[in-house]
Amino acid sequence: MLSRFKLDPFLLLLIATLGFATLLPARGEAAIWFDRLTDAGIILLFFLHGAKLSRSAVIAGLGAWQLHLMVLATTFILFPLIGIGITSALGSWLNPAIVGGFLFLCIVPSTVQSSIAMTAMAHGNVPAAVCSASLSNVLGIVLTPVLAAFLLNGGSADSSFFLDALIKIGSTLLLPFLAGHLMRPLLGGFVDRHKMLVGRTDRSVILLVVYTAFSAAVVEGLWSRFALSDLVVILLLDGFLLGTVLIFTCMLARLTHQKHEDEAVLVFCGSKKSLASGVPIAGALFPPAQVGLMVLPLMLFHQMQLIVCAALAQAYARRFAASEETERETVNA
Template identity: 55%
Template sequence: MSRVFKLFLSIDRFLLWLIATVVLASLLPARGAAAGWADLIADLAIALLFFLHGAKLSRAAIVQGIGNWRLHVLTLGSTYVLFPAIGIALVWAARGWVDPLLLSGLLYLTLLPSTVQSSIAFTAMARGNVAAAVCSASLSNLLGIFLTPLLVGVFMHVAGSGALASSHSIGTIALQLLLPFLAGHLLRPMIGGFVDRNKAILQPVDRGSILLVVYSAFGAAVIGGIWTKVGVGDVLILVVLSAVILGLVMGVNVLVARMVGLSREDAIVLLFCGSKKSLASGVPMAGALFPSAQVGVIVLPVMIFHQLQLFVCAALAGYFQRQSERDVAVAAPLPRTADAIAAAATARAIAVPDACMPGVTANLAVLEAQLDTLRGADAKNAR
């Protein structure tokens, strides 16, 4: 429970930083030459971010988990088929009572790749298949560099959203995101050890680059009059619609895992990797895909969904962790012999008098029989 609480505190701190960045951009947006410098610094920070992502990517972990192809297909299907289908349906349903550009942002978030670090962290915490999570999340993130611009061009045109992707976006994304990523991965044999040993030091690059892009994007949006178009009611609507998207995706993934008979460990991977969207990829991609005046509004739903998914996944990971610990405790055999009972009692600082040992042994035998009955009933219900 303490780990979940610490995770919540970490999430809250980053949320506060995001809010502070939006407030700063609203009060002091970069203008003129300063705006150009802010954009350049943000672009360099994002290039460094993806360079480090490439350097962190372990080929051994990918090879270890890549054989589970059925799970990876399901995860990618959730990320790039289920999410967009729900996004398009919501855009059509909400048309006319939500700002078209906000709906574009909502649709855009459904077209993004999955997260990497948090998906793996939550899977590990929930006692899931970590190797498969590394492979699925990394593959989703890498494919997203190509698939997200393609899906934006196709689905946003079909949905008739208010945002327009720029024609040079794919080249910009390849230059700013893909090349640094590949360079970092190719240099992993030389710098991978340093990156792995200094993850805590490198984390500010991850979050700092996002904050820089958010400042640049919201500054341009403020100059374009974002707060005359977006009100508190719009933000609340985005929270509700984001919750609907997350709830539907998680519900479908749970049902699919049961239908195809995934193991508990693989079902956890599908739940976490298949229901998350990457803020780290979404913010810089939006800067490359859309006009600067639209980026601030486009990334607002992504920021809201990002925080919501972390809160929900943290709670679920904690629940699965406690469930796994209970299952291990229940599955552990009770001591039956006098020596085993004495050893267990000593480990717990309990003294069992010799005169009481026969009674303790008999009682434990009765409890073991009752546990066997309960385990049999659980197995029958599971079938």
């Protein structure tokens, strides 16, 4: 029972990074160098994301276009609508910093690695999961800044915010991603053979961004504006958000008569939010002192979704095995 709820080691590293940033934040000239190093790390991260994207796997899963539309609608329409509803209903009782971070959580793209892993564990349609998750991340490079321009600027698109975000996202995320994908014929073999190295690079860049962001936030007085009760509120909001989306995707799959394999894709790709993409996007969109507050709800949601979806994937696997056994008994009879 306890092993099922074992904490992700990466979460422990994130917590350690937060503690280090609180005790020894980067200041002055060091902060400037960390900002530059962070930008370089984000560029490398998205270059590798582009090089990892397998065109053949995406093409193999493109046939399930209706499924992909439902996943994208869940990620970029349902999540933001729930976020708007919750923050509108509770806005007067919530710390404004929580509101911004919670809305940002709702507009980031889906995960890639864990969505595919959970779908595979549940005996789902893995090629479709690869296609849905990859498409979500590619579109998220553009859609997340667009949604941020509307949702995080008083409900109206601030043209200067949007233009600045588009320029920075284009130069820091989109161009490196496209360059990496175009170079996949040259680098694809290396990337595929060294998945562990690439994964460690991903996580190292995220830790760097988190340290830089929280250093700036601590210097600006983060913990004087943020109480322990705020963390409890974030956990409750994240739990409600995840539960609502999981119920919705399960119901939508049943209403649209999805096969078991495709239902798993909708549930596990549609319910997740990407820490690997969300943290760098926040770093590109917001000032360093604001990034820490923006990504905190996403960091907590990330661990929560891993725990809950791992248990749910096991339930799907058991249901699939039971269905297979029933079919075999029917054939034998």
